[in-house]
Amino acid sequence: MRAVNTTFQPPQLSAAAGQPFKLYFDNADNLPHNVVLLGTGDARVFAGDIFTGPAQKAYDVPALASGTYKLHCDVHPQMYGTITVP
């Protein structure tokens, strides 16, 4: 996934349930971003380190239960996406 012009591209991802995975995040902006996964009740399920682009990071995301999680950037609350875990 990329951050471009303070948006997540693509805004929808999917991941397998019950297994840890790597989320490759390409921050193409000359701004700080991170990726946070919000679960039920906006509980923070995972929060990646904030870093300034252009740069890339591979986040280690823990195993997720089935459901739909919001993607969020702590620096820019308007950045939004979802990750679906079937």
Ligand SMILES: [Cu+2]
């Ligand atoms: Cu951001």
